[in-house]
Amino acid sequence: MSEIGIVLIAGLFVLLLMGVPIAFTLGLLTAVGIWMADFNPIILAQRLVAGSTITSLLAIPGFILAGDLMSAGGLSKRLVKIASTCFGHLTGGLSMATVAAGTFFGAISGSAPATTAAVGSVMIGELEKHGYSRGYGAALATSIGPLGQMIPPSIPMIIWGVLAEESISKLFLAGVIPGLLAATGFCVVSYVYAWRLRIPKESRPSFGQVLRAIREGIWALLAPVVILGGIYGGVFTPTEAAMVGALYSLIIGLFVYRDLQWRALVPLFIKSMRTTTVIMFIIVVAYGFAWIIASEQIPSQISEVLLGVTSNPFLILLLLNLMLLVLGAVMDTVSAMVILSGVLTAVGAQVGLDPIQLGAMVVINFAVGMVTPPLGYSLFVASTISGLSIEQVARHLWPFLLILIGVVALVAYVPAVTLWLPGLLG
Template identity: 75%
Template sequence: MGETGLVLTLGLFGLLAVGAPIAIALGLLTLIGIWMADLNPLIAAQRFIAGSSSTALLAIPGFILAGELMGAGGLSRRLVKVASAFVGHLPGGLSISTVGAGTFFGAISGSAPATTAAIGSIMIDELETRGYKRGYAAALATAVGPLGQMIPPSIPMVIWGVLSEESISQLFLAGVVPGLLAAAGFCVISVVYAKRQGIQGQPRASRGEILHALRDGIWALFAPIVILGGIYGGIFTPTEAAMVGALYSAIIGVFVHRDLQLRQLPGLLINAMRTTAVIMFIIVTAYGFAWVIASEQLPTRITELILGLTSNPLLLLLFINLLLLVLGAVMDNISAMVIMSGVLIGIGAQIGLDPIQLGAMVVINFAVGMVTPPLGYSIFVASSVSGMSIERIARHLLPFLAVLLIVVGLIAYVPAVTLWLPGLAE
């Protein structure tokens, strides 16, 4: 490793250790790397602009805005009512309803923190009222967050598709089975927890109550059908689907449910723009940093180092997954994807890993990192929503993490988990 590479590596860990914002750290190190390489400083501006120039990235603000509008327009609340009407009478029924609502909401928002915030704000108090410990309720809201990055559409899948130049639609499909497996595992935990705590299910909903819940929630249930059906029916691209999802959520919230007032729209737009600005700031600085380290051939050297550890593909897969989990737990997901994309794509090609399987593995590992203590972002969101300490949430989170790690293992070692559904769509 040359002098510039050493400075960049140590500088990154040093700045993160002292709490520097990731985007500031990456932007500063990009400028330092260009200066040390005696290159024109204008290259930094060119790289930053190049990092934001992909039209596929336009899907990000659309899905973020759709999530904001769904929460404010009452669609997420209606999803919970529909799920409760069908499974609320089962042991752990309210917890299972939370998982179901998180799965549907994740199929629209595409974001782990957004899913945790929307579901947690509705369900944590309700779960506590029905006898669940508040720490468990907050952990459950945290755990369903990654479903927003597995179940399509998924903002990280969009970003990885741009980086790897793979089909975003295929990547979306690759996350469906892992997401459903994780949701099923969470439902099992819900039943076991309820039985151990002696929590009874709600009274069984009558046929009339089920029909009422369906009528009230029909527009919320149609949202993923409109978005995903449009994508895979060839009606619009994933980028266009994001805008359609936002428009659909706004129309239903304002004119059908009337829970969303027109005066709320400016505030929701500002929230979505603020979140988009943060994400894009990270993307452009990470793109510049990735260009600098690529010019220093660091990805090639790291790839050679990893491949030199063993020639056994199974051990290499284990090592890659451990690396991704660690990075996802201590680093911003988007930055890690951009910085490590060259290394990961190179290793995947060397061991014959299907690019779609690799993309799903990367995104879902990083999604698990978002709920891994102590730095998982979704935990901070759940802590803010619930008022619980991260430590208390983390104790209840362990069974959910175990399920997610099992899913990660299946993705790595059973290719059909991620490739079966994309194969059907070809």
């Protein structure tokens, strides 16, 4: 590896261990790399601008705003009510309802922390009232967060599609089956937990109660139909779908459910802009860092080292997934994907991994990182909502983590899990 490559890789680990924010770390190292390579300094500005002008990234602020509007406008609350009405009478029904609500909201927001916040803020207290421990409720809310990154639309899928120059629509489809498998596994955990602790079931709802809950929440149920139906029906692109979703949420929240007040719009827009700014700042500087890394041919060198350890594709995939799980636990998803995209695509090509399968595998591994200490964003959100420490929540996470790791293994070693649906729908 070249001198510049050694400085960049070593500097990355040193600065992160020192606690320097990831965006500043990447920006500083990009500038150092350009200086050491004796490039014209104006290239730094050009790379930063290039990272901010990718059209597909416009979907990110749209889906962030849509998720915030749905939470504030009462759509998420009604999704939770429908799920509770339909599942509450089963063993572990309220816990299953939390999973179902997270699955539906994940099909709207595209974000793990947003899914945890929207559903957890309603359900953690309800679960505790009905006999579940508060730690279990917080762990469940943490674990459903990754469903927002697996089930389309998914913000990390959009970012990976841009980085790897792959179809975002196909990547969306690749996450559907893994997301449903994870949700099914969480429902099994819910049943076993409630059965072991003999948590009482809710009374079976009447047909009228079910119809009333669906009628009250029908506009919330239609949100993923509008967004995903428009994408796969060819009505609009994923980027346009984000804006349609935001507009739909705004109209329903203001004029149908009327939970959203005009005076609340400006603070809500500011909140969404702040979230977008943080993500875009990381993407921009990471784009520059990825460029200097690629110019030094570091991805191909790392892939050669990895492939030199073993030529067995099974073991290479195992090492790759272990690396992604560890990095997902200690790095921000966006910056990690931007930094590693060159390495991962090179290794994937060497072992004959389909690019769509690779993209789904990367995103789902980093989705698991959202629930894993020390940097699991969904874990932070659930801890804040529940009032419990990270350690208290983490003690209840292990069955959900086992489910997620099992899904990762299926995605890595059973191509049909991610490729069947994109292939079926073209």
